[in-house]
Amino acid sequence: xxxxxxxxxxxxxxxxxxxxxxxxxxxxxxxxxxxxxxxxxxxxxxxxxxxxxxxxxxxxxxxxxxxxxxxxxxxxxxxxxxxxxxxxxxxxxxxxxxxxxxxxxxxxxxxxxxxxxxxxxxxxxxxxxxxxxxxxxxxxxxxxxxxxxxxxxxxxxxxxxxxxxxxxxxxxxxxxxxxxxxxxxxxxxxxxxxxxxxxxxxxxxxxxxxxxxxxxxxxxxxxxxxxxxxxxxxxxxxxxxxxxxx
Amino acid sequence: xxxxxxxxxxxxxxxxxxxxxxxxxxxxxxxxxxxxxxxxxxxxxxxxxxxxxxxxxxxxxxxxxxxxxxxxxxxxxxxxxxxxxxxxxxxxxxxxxxxxxxxxxxxxxxxxxxxxxxxxxxxxxxxxxxxxxxxxxxxxxxxxxxxxxxxxxxxxxxxxxxxxxxxxxxxxxxxxxxxxxxxxxxxxxxxxxxxxxxxxxxxxxxxxxxxxxxxxxxxxxxxxxxxxxxxxxxxxxxxxxxxxxx
DNA sequence: GGGGAGAGATGCCGC
DNA sequence: GCGGCATTTCTCCCC
Numbered sequence: 341x342x343x344x345x346x347x348x349x350x351x352x353x354x355x356x357x358x359x360x361x362x363x364x365x366x367x368x369x370x371x372x373x374x375x376x377x378x379x380x381x382x383x384x385x386x387x388x389x390x391x392x393x394x395x396x397x398x399x400x401x402x403x404x405x406x407x408x409x410x411x412x413x414x415x416x417x418x419x420x421x422x423x424x425x426x427x428x429x430x431x432x433x434x435x436x437x438x439x440x441x442x443x444x445x446x447x448x449x450x451x452x453x454x455x456x457x458x459x460x461x462x463x464x465x466x467x468x469x470x471x472x473x474x475x476x477x478x479x480x481x482x483x484x485x486x487x488x489x490x491x492x493x494x495x496x497x498x499x500x501x502x503x504x505x506x507x508x509x510x511x512x513x514x515x516x517x518x519x520x521x522x523x524x525x526x527x528x529x530x531x532x533x534x535x536x537x538x539x540x541x542x543x544x545x546x547x548x549x550x551x552x553x554x555x556x557x558x559x560x561x562x563x564x565x566x567x568x569x570x571x572x573x574x575x576x577x578x579x580x581x582x583x584x585x586x
Numbered sequence: 587x588x589x590x591x592x593x594x595x596x597x598x599x600x601x602x603x604x605x606x607x608x609x610x611x612x613x614x615x616x617x618x619x620x621x622x623x624x625x626x627x628x629x630x631x632x633x634x635x636x637x638x639x640x641x642x643x644x645x646x647x648x649x650x651x652x653x654x655x656x657x658x659x660x661x662x663x664x665x666x667x668x669x670x671x672x673x674x675x676x677x678x679x680x681x682x683x684x685x686x687x688x689x690x691x692x693x694x695x696x697x698x699x700x701x702x703x704x705x706x707x708x709x710x711x712x713x714x715x716x717x718x719x720x721x722x723x724x725x726x727x728x729x730x731x732x733x734x735x736x737x738x739x740x741x742x743x744x745x746x747x748x749x750x751x752x753x754x755x756x757x758x759x760x761x762x763x764x765x766x767x768x769x770x771x772x773x774x775x776x777x778x779x780x781x782x783x784x785x786x787x788x789x790x791x792x793x794x795x796x797x798x799x800x801x802x803x804x805x806x807x808x809x810x811x812x813x814x815x816x817x818x819x820x821x822x823x824x825x826x827x828x829x830x831x832x
Numbered sequence: 833g834g835g836g837a838g839a840g841a842t843g844c845c846g847c
Numbered sequence: 848g849c850g851g852c853a854t855t856t857c858t859c860c861c862c
Contacts, residue, residue: 364606364608371855375706379703389647399606403843408855444695451629457623494837494860514841519765550850648857735847758853759854764836769852834862839857845852
């Protein structure tokens with residue numbers, strides 16, 4: 341068991357040295373800022389990163405249950421046999437108060453990492469794939485532009501179809517929903533209005549589409565085209581195949 | 587410094603006891619599933635929760651740089667003086683491979699927490715506030731329904747205005763954008779079509795609205811009403827006031 | 833810094 | 848399970 345009063349100095353020193361801090365503890369939490377929240381007593385993991393991000397994780401679930409953004413100031417205070425972690429972000433008008441009953445583990449370490457992640461299979465990759473080969477979406481399409489930031493908006497892929505009609509393709513890497521349809525509709529309307537042309541086609545390219553979205557899409561004279569984002573499951577399937585070989 | 591080969595058993599035992607695991611290490615990461623990603627060598631914190639969620643956090647930033655969802659299986663393997671954390675989620679077709687060079691710290695502990703967080707200041711709170719007092723949005727509004735799940739969609743607040751015209755209010759707790767306008771527009775159109783009435787008003791209630799969204803809103807004959815979500819910044823302002831008193 | 837849109841989004845609720 | 852939608856969304860890009 342930790343001597344709680346000594347932790348305050350360890351915590352402060354770690355902050356001063358820009359170390360990352362990880363603490364397992366039993367606590368209750370109040371947050372006030374963009375909203376107000378209260379979390380009653382339970383066991384959690386608290387991370388304070390070298391950029392002063394704070395994360396509180398319960399022992400289940402993907403997301404932090406509470407957090408403070410980078411640039412927050414933190415003070416660990418010992419009072420009346422309890423620890424209080426008081427965090428403030430003046431500029432964001434956010435504050436958090438964690439009342440700590442018990443500390444299960446406590447570590448600090450200088451961690452250095454400037455690496456950026458590389459990801460493929462994103463929507464941008466998908467729109468590039470379609471731009472490079474529009475026949476994936478429809479026969480006879482000719483690419484005009486990709487990922488173009490225009491006054492009409494951010495249009496994924498712009499083509500002309502086999503009849504020379506301007507065609508806007510909106511990509512979704514997931515099951516396309518109502519919001520995807522309204523987004524496409526917005527682009528088509530903007531291009532029509534600003535170019536003063538009446539005929540602009542809209543195609544929604546995604547692996548799937550919800551029934552209601554399909555309905556609304558067709559009500560507006562648009563078309564769905566089933567396209568999967570590139571490289572999805574490629575490595576996994578390869579690996580599974582290898583495993584099956586044994 | 588840790589004896590790497592011993593960690594594998596500690597790790598396995600912790601998993602078997604449903605303990606949560608936290609490890610600071612130097613590693614590189616490959617992920618394959620919904621997309622593919624690679625993260626070159628650097629210092630990170632790895633959390634494995636009692637529900638087998640895996641999170642990898644860099645020493646900066648809010649979000650995990652890599653993660654695996656609850657229900658993933660994990661194996662820590664020692665081979666050729668290196669550790670490999672191999673994680674697989676068969677049903678989601680996702681896999682991760684973490685190659686670990688060095689371990690800075692390693693802790694496991696049984697953490698128990700069944701608490702749910704209470705939050706106020708959400709959009710639901712905001713729509714309830716407006717339903718209870720529609721004059722916050724416009725004089726003469728009479729509430730009809732709140733948070734109604736209809737075939738047209740999920741309408742925040744439904745009112746009649748001072749002339750008895752059906753009025754749909756869409757709430758946003760943040761700066762309203764183009765998507766918020768298209769959402770409102772969708773509801774108004776659906777209600778018009780399904781009820782067979784030509785006059786349905788739409789009001790967007792939010793603390794702010796972007797210029798383009800305001801433009802589109804007015805183009806469609808809708809109205810913006812400046813409303814703040816309840817309790818936002820309340821505690822913070824109170825606290826600041828107290829501090830100023832000193 | 834604000835606007836616009838994606839995210840390996842996640843999580844919640846309702847059907 | 849899917850659909851619809853909010854999120855203390857966060858993050859990135861571009862103006």
